[in-house]
Structures are given as C-alpha cells and as structure tokens.
Amino acid sequence: MNGSQHEHQPVLVEQVLRWLDPRPGQVILDGTVGLGGHAAALLPTILPSGRYIGLDLDETMLNVARARLATMVETGVDLVEANFAEFSDILTRLGVREVDHMLLDLGVNSAQLADPARGFSFDREGPLDMRFSRKQRNRALDLVNALPEQELADLFYHNAQEGASRKIAKRICQVRHEARITTTLALAQAVASVFESGRAVRPRKMHPATRVFQALRIAVNDELDNLQRFLTQAADHLRPGGRLAVISFHSLEDGIVKKAFRKAKTAGTLEEITRRPVVGDPAERQANPRCRSAKLRVAQRLESQS
Secondary structure, X not given: OOOHHHHOOOOOHHHHHXXXXXXXXXXXXXXXXXXXXXXXXXXXXXXXXXEEEEEEOOHHHHHHHHHHHHOOOOOOEXXXXXXXXXXXXXXXXXXXXXXXXXXXXXXXXXXXXXXXXHOOOXXXXXXXXXXXOOOOOXXXXXXXXXXXXXXXXXXXXHHHOOXXXXXXXXXXXXXXXXXXXXXXXXXXXXXXXXXXXXXXOOOOOOOOOHHHHHHHHHXXXXXHHHHHHHHHXXXXXEEEEEEEEEEEOOHHHHHHHHHHHHHHHHHOOEEEOOOOXXXXXXXXXXXXXXXXXXXXXXXXXXXXXX
8 A cells, every 4th residue: 555645634624523413322424534533533523423435436545544443433333335316316325315415526636646546646647537536438549539639628728727738639639630638747747748838928936737637636536516416406305403514626517516506595405604714723724735726615404494
C-alpha cells in the first residue's frame, strides 16, 4: 500500500462535526468515504448503537477505510463500492429508508493524486487514466485522443472555465496527429506549450495544465451530473431535522450545491443553515493545501408538509 495514503488529511473535520452535530444511535450516510478520515471522526459520536454507511467508487480507498474503521468497531459500519449518485438503491438494499445525516467530500483526494498509476496528477508521469473506478470504461486518454477539437474546447471551458480552451484544444489536436497522447506528462507538456509560446497568458500561481486536468477528470467520472443526481434525491432520504453537508473544491461544484439548496428551500424540503460557505481556519489552510479551496455548505431537512 502506498504510504502516501496514510498521509491524506481530511478537510474541515471539526467544522463537519460541529455542523452535523451527530448523536449516539444516529445513522450517517457518507457518500465519499475515501480513506475514512471523516468516518473516523464521526463514528465515535454515534456509537454504540449508531450506523455508518460509507460509499466510494475507488476500491483501493475503500479497502483502506475498511481496515481503518474495523479497528474502531466490529459492527454498525457498511462500506459499499458504489457511486454516491446510486445511494438510494444502496439504502434500499441495506433496508434503510432514511438517515439522520449525509456527507459528501467531493473531488480527488491527495492519495489518489500521489499515485502516478492513477493518472490524476499533471506533475507525475503515469498513464492518462483519471478513473475513480477501474470498472469505468472511458479514460482521460480516450477523450483526449478521440474528441473533435471543438468538443475538447467546450469540455475545458464548461468543466473548468479554462479561458484558453480553444487554443489548448487546437494544440492537443496538433500533438495527437503526430502520436497518441497517453501519459500525464505528455498532456501537461502539450498544454504548457500553449502558454510558453505566448499564445495565451499563463495563470498566476497555477500550473498551466491544472484546469485541463480538472476538466478531464470531471468528464471521465461524470462528477457534476452525479452530484446533481444525488442532490435531487437527498431530501427524500433524510429525516426531519437531519443535515446534509457538502464539501466542494471549485466554483462549479459549489454553484450546483448552492442552487440545489435554494431549489429545495422553495420546495419546502431543505434549508441551508450555513449563511455563507464554511472554510478552514488559517492554521488548517496552511497545514493542508487541499483545504485552501474547500467550502462546506450544510442544509437541514425541514419538517414534512404532509
């Protein structure tokens, strides 16, 4: 097992604990359990009779979480390899109709970024993969080498708001005409060449390939659609008074969450209780780079109108 997996620091743990305020005997659904960082903090608060249901697409991460949480409790934890958008079916399979709290920690974690074989990082040589689950069909290299230039440009713009999307897409098509782009560094170099040539302005304090890699990862894993699917079903499986916490890492995700919470308030099902996104304190933001862009929003299930 990669040692870096143990170094992963979950973000906003204290804030999640404070805003969810879990109690003994409650049921928590963690749609992105990852390495079990948030689970390790939340689980003791619902013991001894509570239940923790954790989902994750990444089998490797899930196995680490399974071993980690097994040292804390022998029963009351269900870990399932699944997309959080499928949570309704998973709850039905487990015989659970409603839960007390829900948590999503979106995006890619540092352990996945640190593993070159996963292809998430633009500064580590590896296959251009980016799948959360090896069972998924399409890889990043499939999109990079097959999509028409205009579709690539649209993908970079819509999934990551990349201002140089057209120039980058054109350059990628030029490079792949000579040979397929199959590695992370080959793609990163192709993108960087657009800025190095002066055809586009290099973003400040950001690797030029950052947004391109984000856009491809989102597309490969259908992240935004899955988030919307989850949010449209969440209130139906949350007990009155229960809370839904979502940690996002870029404006596209946060915008989807914000809009969904507003729509749910109009429908009389959820109300956001964080007036503005909760962020890490200066010490955490300094110690944990992933926390610097993390935003937490929390909504509470309203009483049934029936």
